[in-house]
Amino acid sequence: MVRGLVGSLLLLTAQLAEAASSGDLGTQLPAWSALPFAGILLSIALFPLLAPRFWHHHYPKVAAFWAVVLLIPFVAAYGGPAVHEVLHMAIADYIPFIILLGTLFTIGGGIYLRGSLRGSPPVNAAIMVIGTALASWIGTTGAAMLLIRPLLRANKRRRYRAHTVVFFIFLVANIGGSLTPLGDPPLFLGFLHGVPFFWTLTIWKEMLLVAGIVLGIYLILDRLLWAKESPEVRQAEMGSEKLRVEGWHNFFFLAGVLGAVIASGVLHLPDVHILGVQQHLQNLLRDGFLLLMAAASWLTTPRRVRQENEFSWEPIREVAILFAGIFATIIPPLAMLRAGEHGALGFIIKAVETPAHFFWATGLLSSFLDNAPTYLTFLYTALGQLYPGMPPRPAILQLVAENHAYLQAVATGAVFMGANTYIGNAPNFMVKSIAEEQGVPMPSFFGYIFKYTLPVLIPTFILATWVFFL
Amino acid sequence: MSWELFVIKGDRALVRGFVHGFVWGAGDPQGVHCEAELPLEKESLATWLQLGPHQRLLVKSQLAERLAAALGETHEELKVQLQERLPVRELAFHVEARVFSPELAAALQEKLFAHLPEGVEVRDKNESQSQDTAARGAELYAPVHHFDYRVSCTFAGTVEGILDLHRRLSGTDFVKVSPLRVR
CATH class of the missing domain: 3.30.70 (Alpha-Beta Plaits)
Known part of the structure; x- marks a missing residue:
């Protein structure tokens, strides 16, 4: 690894130095300065499948490898402007992103649904609907963590359970998170880059259609399989323990998070400079308030509730480490895409033209790579195509005003199609793993795709394309 | 209880029907298992090419002689033929x-x-x-x-x-x- 790192550093430094000597960053960066970005995304996608134990113990080193492969030559070649880009990415994107996810995770992990449920089709469908609705407000990871264990408990006696977990992944861990920037990391990244908070609500039609069809298919399938269950399972009484939410006061902290995020998009306070990076004061206040909400949740929630949820900091540690690498390596591709057809990634901009193209290109890549950076990549591809050379924030506002179908296509593609595979969105694997430990025989990677994604999701997305993007 | 493996050439449905009738008549419905009801390991392509349409049966040894004789008697009429008989070790x-x-x-x-x-x-x-x-x-x-x-x-x-x-x-x-x- 060390030899590879040194070799890559030398090669990239020479190439970047050549580009730096001739001017503007976005138009001069070589296409292969995007390779570390591709490398980290492919590492996140492939290592858990091909070498899970190695990845589990060494992913910080892999993330650091890709970050260093880019950052050292980048800074060596461009000096001050490169350092500014890195600091800007860290202060304006990375830190707020981690603070939001960490806060939602801390608060969501403090809510526990206790009680006996019977895994009949109406009860399962009700859990799906609640989870889908909740995901936009507490995040797909939070909603999945909150409801997967009650769902598994309710279906413990059933013979046919795997389909329920798969549809839970479709609806709660992905599609449900599409309505607010709190729902799914790509949408929060969009918000940080200037997409108005309430804009995401405009994709309710897409969400309703897709979620409605998927839920409908689930109901039919679950009814058919319910009929095949043994009479003892079908006639079993619901347990005696009453349903109740423990740590319910955390919903107030969630409301606080929601208010703070909305306020940061509405208020216009003076700008401040941190290490030379311009930052809106309202964003700093928002981040401080979110940390306060997280701390309040941590201090006021009984430990027992978190133990019931098997709460640990590991998921946030993973996000913090891997996204440090993603945010570091995404700098060149975003700069090149911003430059439009004049940048070295102009071929991508030429290849995707219509909203339907954006929906499928964003979606198919989000199926296999993490959907947050994929969203950002195609958002900037749209900006590069429609408003080349314009600074991102005004360009995004113009995109929302004049060509919102592009943004809708990118947002829905990234969020919906994260459900296409286990590796499309972070909570998918988590849900699979929890279900397997509870005795649910989940389909394999390809079994999931062939048995569920291809017959259920892909036709639904084709219909959504026809209805909304053609 | 010992068993034998029968390999029978001929129409599969016909053989199955014949065997079902035979075991009921013999008063031992579990005395023969047809291939269609057993998850037997697939045979090689060479075997298939060599034998043509056929099927395998697991037959209790105490019924084997009677079944072989019955198949022999109806051989002409039903166009089925007992091709092979092997003892089943396990x-x-x-x-x-x-x-x-x-x-x-x-x-x-x-x-x-x-x-x-x-x-x-x-x-x-x-x-x-x-x-x-x-x-x-x-x-x-x-x-x-x-x-x-x-x-x-x-x-x-x-x-x-x-x-x-x-x-x-x-x-x-x-x-x-x-x-x-x-x-």
Whole structure:
């Protein structure tokens, strides 16, 4: 690894130095300065499948490898402007992103649904609907963590359970998170880059259609399989323990998070400079308030509730480490895409033209790579195509005003199609793993795709394309 | 109880119907198992090309002579022919399983090994168990189960015992069961 790192550093430094000597960053960066970005995304996608134990113990080193492969030559070649880009990415994107996810995770992990449920089709469908609705407000990871264990408990006696977990992944861990920037990391990244908070609500039609069809298919399938269950399972009484939410006061902290995020998009306070990076004061206040909400949740929630949820900091540690690498390596591709057809990634901009193209290109890549950076990549591809050379924030506002179908296509593609595979969105694997430990025989990677994604999701997305993007 | 393997050429549905009639007439409905009702290991292409349409039957030895005679008598009329008759030494099948919690591992071990039918033995058993305390709890990007139990083995023995065990294990979660091999 060390030899590879040194070799890559030398090669990239020479190439970047050549580009730096001739001017503007976005138009001069070589296409292969995007390779570390591709490398980290492919590492996140492939290592858990091909070498899970190695990845589990060494992913910080892999993330650091890709970050260093880019950052050292980048800074060596461009000096001050490169350092500014890195600091800007860290202060304006990375830190707020981690603070939001960490806060939602801390608060969501403090809510526990206790009680006996019977895994009949109406009860399962009700859990799906609640989870889908909740995901936009507490995040797909939070909603999945909150409801997967009650769902598994309710279906413990059933013979046919795997389909329920798969549809839970479709609806709660992905599609449900599409309505607010709190729902799914790509949408929060969009918000940080200037997409108005309430804009995401405009994709309710897409969400309703897709979620409605998927839920409908689930109901039919679950009814058919319910009929095949043994009479003892079908006639079993619901347990005696009453349903109740423990740590319910955390919903107030969630409301606080929601208010703070909305306020940061509405208020216009003076700008401040941190290490030379311009930052809106309202964003700093928002981040401080979110940390306060997280701390309040941590201090006021009984430990027992978190133990019931098997709460640990590991998921946030993973996000913090891997996204440090993603945010570091995404700098060149975003700069090149911003430059439009004049940048070295102009071929991508030429290849995707219509909203339907954006929906499928964003979606198919989000199926296999993490959907947050994929969203950002195609958002900037749209900006590069429609408003080349314009600074991102005004360009995004113009995109929302004049060509919102592009943004809708990118947002829905990234969020919906994260459900296409286990590796499309972070909570998918988590849900699979929890279900397997509870005795649910989940389909394999390809079994999931062939048995569920291809017959259920892909036709639904084709219909959504026809209805909304053609 | 000893068994024989019959290889019969001819129309599959006709043979099956004939055999069903025969076993009911003989008063022993479980005395013959047709290939269509048994998850037998597939034969090689060469065997298929050599024999043409045929099917295999497992026949209790005490019925074998009578069935062979009955097939011989109707050979012309039904155009079926007893091609081969072999004694069955044993039936066998392979099992692989993997689970991710100690409770499931204990339940699996119980299911696989605690109540073996009479005349069935376990061969080539490979068992491994690992625990990774660093992998406990929910993980988003680096999911590894904190507990991993794998087992594989071959069950071999009498026809009745193996058929019973194969049926019991076929629908079990996390257990992959191979087709039956006749030896």
